[in-house]
Amino acid sequence: MFQSLYRMFIELTNGRLSSGALRRFSCSKWSRPLISSYANAYKLNKGEIDGEIDTFMTLHDLFTRRLKAGAREIDDHVSAVVSPVDGVLEDFGEVTSESRISVKGKVYSIKEMLGADTAVSKYIGGKYMVLYLSPSHYHRIHAPVEGKVVDRWVIGKKSYPVNSMGMKYGRSPLSKNYRNITEVQHGSGHVVIVKVGAMFVNSIVITDEAKSLSRGQEFAYFSFGSTVVLLFEKNTFKIAESKSVPSDVRVGEKVGYIMKESQKEG
Numbered sequence: 116m117f118q119s120l121y122r123m124f125i126e127l128t129n130g131r132l133s134s135g136a137l138r139r140f141s142c143s144k145w146s147r148p149l150i151s152s153y154a155n156a157y158k159l160n161k162g163e164i165d166g167e168i169d170t171f172m173t174l175h176d177l178f179t180r181r182l183k184a185g186a187r188e189i190d191d192h193v194s195a196v197v198s199p200v201d202g203v204l205e206d207f208g209e210v211t212s213e214s215r216i217s218v219k220g221k222v223y224s225i226k227e228m229l230g231a232d233t234a235v236s237k238y239i240g241g242k243y244m245v246l247y248l249s250p251s252h253y254h255r256i257h258a259p260v261e262g263k264v265v266d267r268w269v270i271g272k273k274s275y276p277v278n279s280m281g282m283k284y285g286r287s288p289l290s291k292n293y294r295n296i297t298e299v300q301h302g303s304g305h306v307v308i309v310k311v312g313a314m315f316v317n318s319i320v321i322t323d324e325a326k327s328l329s330r331g332q333e334f335a336y337f338s339f340g341s342t343v344v345l346l347f348e349k350n351t352f353k354i355a356e357s358k359s360v361p362s363d364v365r366v367g368e369k370v371g372y373i374m375k376e377s378q379k380e381g
């Protein structure tokens with residue numbers, strides 16, 4: 116019963132008009148009086164923000180804030196895979212032979228998530244990571260590895276909540292929400308960076324369309340809290356032993372490493 120009511124409420128409040136109104140408000144001067152209270156309510160670290168809180172003109176400006184130079188240290192080990200966002204590592208595991216992943220007890224098809232048959236096969240038997248950003252987190256997205264951008268595509272229209280309630284009661288938000296996807300080729304294979312839109316606000320902006328990315332390089336941002344799913348090819352990635360779920364991560368922090376040929380399974 117609760118699940119049905121939850122889904123009905125979300126459907127009613129997640130239309131084009133309601134999401135558009137929220138976007139327009141957050142980008143308007145009328146949202147400025149809320150900036151200080153928002154920053155205090157979510158306990159934003161004002162000391163690391165590039166600029167003073169009172170210089171932001173809209174809530175959108177605050178959502179998409181940049182950090183001061185040096186606020187995030189990027190692990191520079193040649194094999195490191197770093198967190199692309201500030202957020203929470205919600206889940207990780209292996210992509211099944213049926214091209215599925217299990218996140219918080221809910222099964223997702225990566226074929227549906229990616230919406231591209233040609234991109235699916237190479238990730239079967241590979242690894243995945245799910246990173247959730249709350250409204251309090253820094254919203255810019257950075258490259259987890261160094262490599263060549265081989266493809267970019269967008270899929271989906273509406274977006275449903277990706278918080279704990281949304282993941283539990285929603286309609287598979289990771290594979291149905293608006294997704295902006297980037298595929299990168301690194302030294303040992305490929306990684307797909309699936310940027311999942313959050314409720315009401317589908318805006319995922321690519322800030323750097325370069326054909327190659329450096330580890331830790333900013334290349335996109337969310338307009339609101341959301342989720343990033345990383346998919347790695349089989350035998351190319353191993354998660355850091357120190358990582359567990361759920362756990363907080365920050366941009367540039369090592370979350371795993373690219374496997375060398377001698378480390379790969381038979």
